Amino acid sequence: MxxxxxxxxxxxxxxxxxxxxxxxxxxxxxxxxxxxxxxxxxxxxxxxxxxxxxxxxxxxxxxxxxxxxxxxxxxxxxxxxxxxxxxxxxxxxxxxxxxxxxxxxxxxxxxxxxxxxxxxxxxxxxxxxxxxxxxxxxxxxxxxxxxxxxxxxxxxxxxxxxxxxxxxxxxxxxxxxxxxxxxxxxxxxxSLPDKDEFHVLPKLVYLFYKLLTITSWMLSISLITLLSVRSSVFLLILLWSCGFCWTLKQHTTFCKSKVMEYLYRTVVGIILIFTFFNIKGRKTKVCISIYYATHTLVTLGILFVYLFWKPFVTKEIYFTIVGLLTILSLVLGIIFLIVYYRHFHPTVYCRQQTCSDEADGVTGEKDRVEAGRFQNFIMQ
Known part of the structure; x- marks a missing residue:
């Protein structure tokens, strides 16, 4: 405890x-x-x-x-x-x-x-x-x-x-x-009995991973909004739809009420627009790889659209600054993500005690009771 x-x-x-x-x-x-x-x-x-x-x-x-x-x-x-x-x-x-x-x-x-x-x-x-x-x-x-x-x-x-x-x-x-x-x-x-304590260095690595990837994505969405508001709205709705459908497929059980459960899935779909969110406590290697690979492709696609279809915009100083910040924050964010999962993820921390991976979520029945409503919810 x-x-x-x-x-x-x-x-x-x-x-x-x-x-x-x-x-x-x-x-x-x-x-x-x-x-x-x-x-x-x-x-x-x-x-x-x-x-x-x-x-x-x-x-x-x-x-x-x-x-x-x-x-x-x-x-x-x-x-x-x-x-x-x-x-x-x-x-x-x-x-x-x-x-x-x-x-x-x-x-x-x-x-x-x-x-x-x-x-x-x-x-x-x-x-x-x-x-x-x-x-x-x-x-x-x-x-x-x-x-x-x-x-x-x-x-x-x-x-x-x-x-x-x-x-x-x-x-x-x-x-x-x-x-x-x-x-x-x-x-x-x-709150979860089988998880190790979050020390200072992992906190910083996790913080920079989240903050930098979110920053890159926010700048990317801002750029596509400058290009076309309708395209931006369409992209956000498409991403939310994908996230919402994924939560439906996962059969989440976070809330006791069905109405609140669907509201929860709707909110998670919005969160997934901006950052990765593991909602079932399962292995995340494939899902998180697909998620950030998609974000990387969309970000690069937005920059290429500006380069080839809006060349006059790329001559403005703000685009150069925003473009460099977008790429730099994305690259650094992915680096911090890799460092976190290789060195500071609970799998590494708990390996000697044969604890379960935070993304695996396999714990004893007693621990599941103590974890309460968060037993099936892990944010990565």
């Missing part, structure tokens, strides 16, 4: 700060667009914010109902009202702070405790709550933060205008993507 440490508590507090700042930056950027008369951009930013908030509230409320045995109707009604006003994530942060503080600072000095207040129970509660929060932040990242980042990059490239709030929004988007991807891996490994 892994422990909820003081470092985890500090990371939790940092996540709350980023959450609040991110909300403020979103409304600040939207208000700037409205003040400048760019209503479409302002509405688009708020739509991404609203969509992600609705989805995260639905999942958060559903998880509260699933986790409570014989819930008190009055308590459930109160929880519903909190989620109705889009504050569900802060209720989860409150429980995380409560149990996290006990686990990180008070359990070591506590001797006479009840069964429900024993150290292992408190640590498990804190870790489970943090895993739920991290999962919700993953949904938020790819439903809101990543699309907003794409919009901001497109505006900078298309209209050649910039302001401090735009750079602040881009910076917060990169921070949100970075924090959520690494934070989820940390929480997931703590």
């Amino acid at each position: 892994m422990k909820f440490t003081k470092q985890d508590f500090i990371f939790l507090v940092g996540g709350i700060i980023i959450q609040v700042v991110d909300i403020g930056v979103d409304f600040w950027v939207a208000s700037k667009y409205f003040c400048e008369g760019q209503y479409s951009w302002g509405i688009l930013i708020l739509c991404f914010r609203g969509l992600s908030s609705v989805v995260t509230q639905l999942f958060s409320y559903e998880w509260f109902k699933n986790d409570w045995e014989n819930p008190d109707p009055e308590k459930l009604k109160w929880i519903f009202l909190v989620h109705f006003f889009h504050c569900g994530i802060f209720i989860r942060y409150w429980f995380a702070l409560k149990y996290g503080c006990q686990a990180a600072f008070k359990q070591n000095s506590s001797r006479d405790v009840s069964e429900t207040d024993c150290p292992n129970f408190i640590h498990k509660q804190a870790i489970d709550i943090m895993t739920d929060i991290s999962m919700l932040k993953v949904f938020k990242t790819f439903l809101e933060t990543t699309p907003q980042l794409f919009v901001q990059i497109y505006i900078l490239m298309e209209h050649d205008t910039n302001s401090f709030c735009q750079y602040a929004a881009i910076f917060m988007s990169f921070c949100g993507i970075s924090f959520s991807t690494v934070d989820y891996q940390i929480s997931l490994r703590k």
Whole structure:
């Protein structure tokens, strides 16, 4: 059983700060667009914010109902009202702070405790709550933060205008993507009994792998949007359709409700537009190879379209910079991906203890029960 440490508590507090700042930056950027008369951009930013908030509230409320045995109707009604006003994530942060503080600072000095207040129970509660929060932040990242980042990059490239709030929004988007991807891996490994701890160096390698590949893909989509908005929309819908069909084929069992399960598959399809997402805890070598090979071919195809069909655009300085950044981030991202899977993947870490590969997901029945709803879900 892994422990909820003081470092985890500090990371939790940092996540709350980023959450609040991110909300403020979103409304600040939207208000700037409205003040400048760019209503479409302002509405688009708020739509991404609203969509992600609705989805995260639905999942958060559903998880509260699933986790409570014989819930008190009055308590459930109160929880519903909190989620109705889009504050569900802060209720989860409150429980995380409560149990996290006990686990990180008070359990070591506590001797006479009840069964429900024993150290292992408190640590498990804190870790489970943090895993739920991290999962919700993953949904938020790819439903809101990543699309907003794409919009901001497109505006900078298309209209050649910039302001401090735009750079602040881009910076917060990169921070949100970075924090959520690494934070989820940390929480997931703590919540699943057969996974090894995520050390500092693997965290950095994993972070750069995700961040660089996502950056390359975002720049590629921005370029094709500059070329043709319709082509960009068609490509995104096609990629989402492929991702959604893949989740259907995998027969995911993440949610107890069929409606929520289809919503989950829809969200995963959106996530798969931007990054690889292993949803069944199976071997990923073939799938991840096909995924990034496809992204590489599409990225190179977009650059070749500009070179041969839009040669006048390639003479502009921004295309040279964006093109070089796209290729460089893609190459470095693939390198970090290879390094991670060769040296820092749980297969390598757990080989001596004959632990299962994180992508294989073969564990004992007891571990599967302890893992809860995340037993069939692995993010790579």
